[in-house]
Amino acid sequence: MGARVVLRVLGGRYELVTFVGRGGMGEVWEGRDRLIERRVAVKLLPHDRRDTSGAQLFFREARTAGGLNHTGVVTVFDLGQDPDDGTLYLVMEFLTGRDLDMVLREDGPPQVPTAVDWAAQTAEALQAAHAAGIVHRDLKPANLMLTPDDRIKILDFGIARYMASTHKSSKVIGTLAYMPPERFGDLPADARSDLYSLGCVLHELLTGSTPFRTTEPVAMMAAHLNTAPEPPGHARPGVPTALDDLVMALLAKDPDDRPASAAEVRDRLRGLSTATPPSRAESHLSGADTETVTTPLTGVGIGAARTPVFGPGPAAGTSTPVRRISRRTALRLGIGAVASAGIAAAAFTLFDHNTPADHKTPVDRKTLDPRLRWRYTTGDAVTSSPTVAGGVVYVGSTDGSVYALDAATGERKWAYSTGNKVEGVPTVAGGVVYVGSTDGSVYALDAATGERKWAYPTGSKLEASPTVVGGVVYIGGNSKAFALDAATGNERWAVSCDSGLELPAVDGGVVYIAGYNSVTALVAATGDEKWTRRASDWGFDRDDAWDHTPEDWRFTSPTVADGVVYIGSSKRVYALDAATGKKKWAYATGGTVGSSPTVADKVVYVGSSSKRVYALDAVTGKKKWVFVTGGTVEGAPRVADGVVYIGSFDHNVYALDAVTGNKKWAYATGGRVQSSPAAVDGVVYVGSFDHNGHALKAAVEDSPT
Template identity: 75%
Template sequence: MAVRVLGGRYELVAFIGRGGMGEVWEGHDRVIKRRVAVKLLPHNRRDTSGAELFFREARTAGSLSHAGVVTIFDLGQDPDDGTLYLVMEYLTGRDLDTVLREDGVPEVSTAVDWVAQTAEALQAAHTAGVVHRDLKPANLMLTLDGRVKVLDFGIARYIASTHKSSKVIGTLAYMPPERFGDLPADARSDLYSLGCVLHELLTGSAPFRATDPVALMAAHLNTVPEPPGRVRAGVPAALDDLVMALLAKNPDDRPATAVEVQRRLRERPATAPAPGTAPHLPDSAADPEPGTAALTTATATAPGPDAVPTPKPEPGPGPATGTPARTRALSRRTALRLGIGAAAGAGIAAAFTLFDQNAPDRKTPDHKSSDNASLLRWRYTTGDAVTSSATVAGGVVYVGSDDKNVYALDAATGKKKWAYTTGRKVEAAPTVAGGVVYAGSLDNSVYALDAATGKRKWAYATGGVVTSSPTVAAGVVYVGSDDKNVYALSTTIKNSRT
């Protein structure tokens, strides 16, 4: 039964979701007898200029004809209440934000394939003069046959132009720094957002994880992000370089076009260095000969059960990640030099065959096996490796992560209740006592957090990193530190040092 009929033609059958760009419904086209998706957009009926802008932007986006862009069938304004709506093809699948939350980070080659498809769609849009302005995983739909479709072209500009209370419309975690200066977005702004998406697909988190909006804006403007290869083993050096080029603060230092991004993602490396290495060219390196690779891709062999991980080499001179950027931005010449030789049309399988250099006699569990599927109850993906043991109390799992957070997760569903960010990694298991979570961090501090809300009660600074789990007894917290001391702290400490 239809909830509502728009324009006497489109039945709204079932509510799908709501976001900053409006509501999305499953619909039915009475005329053509087909299933459609209908997006309802916020609008003041008296604002005729806003309606005109909507129709202009929607028509421009609707003129795009590309397999990677969702097809717009119709647009209109309901005569009953003035609601603006877009009628689009109905897609069966999940957006990449949902995929990350439900499945965790994909294989490197899969992430590259998805982003390469997105870059191809962006190139088609940019050639037509259309900039997305709000590219993020939630606007990338993965269909059941593995295709990526870009959603909401042209809508961000309409929202930005009709919401006078804010000059910046979009999603902060993926927004290019030039947008915070109220500068117009262009194709290179979409490429910055694409770099944020690629970083998240490779590591599980966007480049900057600040929860405060002001801090997040400052990070986009001033902080050099951490290359994905430092967070996840097996990321090729060339891919690290591409991510860092896409995330350059100055638009002139990013790849010039989406087609260049797609080429660098699709091409096959000429050679590979010895396993465990990830070479980066210094700025002083000579330009490569035409047709040769400027960077080679590191191989990743499947580790055996007793294998010791080979540490990645430290990068050469340059700005440290996670710190304010130096005044010299990555030049475009350097960004181009960091690319590798062209191999037009090379597929993803060819580009990443080096990752399949497995020893045939190594028997490792298949994460896609039916046994694994029956064992797994839920999985929650943090922003980095989890080396802390988990503590369970009152139906809640408390665990630390190398992404600097202490997490509280529902033990039955894995749904996040809260996360508290410390200054560095949390490697030891948290301790729960009397409704308080006690956790040590490598930022030299011990934290007392409310178990229900995650709100900090106090923090005590020791003289060294805290890698041990606190123990609580008779109103006292006992904990050791790398400064060779054992501390006894009152659970109700008032004069804390932070």
């Protein structure tokens, strides 16, 4: 074992060993306490040494938070200030596990009893903090760590208030999707503000989305102030009425209408069922990558609101007084206001957002692995799968840009910045790149120059990719499927069919599209429905009053081959008759299928959160082989020249023999691989959470150990 590399020492005691991530609240490091010789987590917060009052506030807040002695709150060991540059730091216990933001992204919403248990644990820890006079002010999934023993720990108590005091740029600390209405009106946060945020978190655990679907800042604020959210049970079968009522009470606009305390919330959650909390095997984490080590700190993950599975709107029979956002409030929050057009979101920056790095084209020439041809660094995670066309690699990044890179060298040809994350696969057709963005728009870009030809706003956050067939662009939004003229972007039709829609498949004049609760076949020319297969059609897990969750839901993008629709779900892979939607066969994967199956040579290849890749006979559904990785396999497998290429959350890209499933090679990136690889002309292109797009030589058989 080589010597440990120490990059910095704080207070003569705490060694910074490994950089974990950077967020709005500072930097996150894995460290080592020299005195006690233990592993610790260290958070660094930049600070101007001249601001002595700010440092005093930090020490006061951190000491108060550090005094909390509760199993549901991360333990603070020490705090201090670097005399050289004034950096403030917190030293905390090092935790293994995943924050709930990562859990939701990797596994999807948990079973209803599991969500209730996690929320009850959170409420119990909040009660201990509130009893000590401490308010969190920025409760969200990224601040809730799930440990391997299924315990929830709240992170970052005491930091939000310090950050708010030191950033004088007229912005509010917090995360907009979870922020209570009173925070937009100069009212101080209190314990009831944390309960509203807990309501947003619980809503997301139950449905996969925060209460309001917009990603536009002013619209999000207006929704928090004026719009009554839909109860979670309207989007997900199996949510008890009492749980719906509690979520709606937590999300009350007036703090006085919320539960009186976190203890009341805990008791109501615990009282929902007399059954014991679900065991690890019963939850969606049974196949999760819990060996992944993270630190108990915010800012490591992406942390943005996911696509809601329904649109906001007043509940039936209710009315909410409209509270307008004044120009002064908008400016105080960092939002530009335009008098002639009302308030428009010109710039809104919350401190928990990651700051994109400058675009550059570093080519790694000293790598130990001979497989790496080049590596291109973007400003954030690359979850988008690359598309290769005409010697160019097109790929999106969660930094909001689409990149065109020379396939041979990795040099950038152009980059186009959208208004938000690009997580779907760019589609190239007729010299045009079509891509969706979580800013809600579909973009058509000139493939040679990156110049925009048109943009179509769908009105909902787009995480899926477009499909282009016969001069028409088909794409799924939050609750509608769209058909757009490929040349002009003009809408041909828009059909409401489900929530959380995935990448559509088009075959034989039919559009097949799926979402959280159904699989639908639409006539490509008109959008008329041919058939729909709903989640409840497959029955329920068990017939009791507690859980009427369908046996399968959260369907993937479909793949159509030889008159059969192959599709994944929360538990299985299905083969459906393309003409009728009737089931031909089903195969249980032991975990959630996160992406569309791949069909090649009468074999269906699919990955799962059970950390496995399966090869199934396309006609019978019988297993041919299975390969086990070290983490969730969410991207679709790609098959080329008798080899199956897959990415895994264990950070690796694998090459497997398509016939036997035997491993030919593995390549370790610097982060989890959610992207599907693209294999063209002996080169495998793939994106990683390490912010890079990698180009790998497919023919190199053995990776160095």
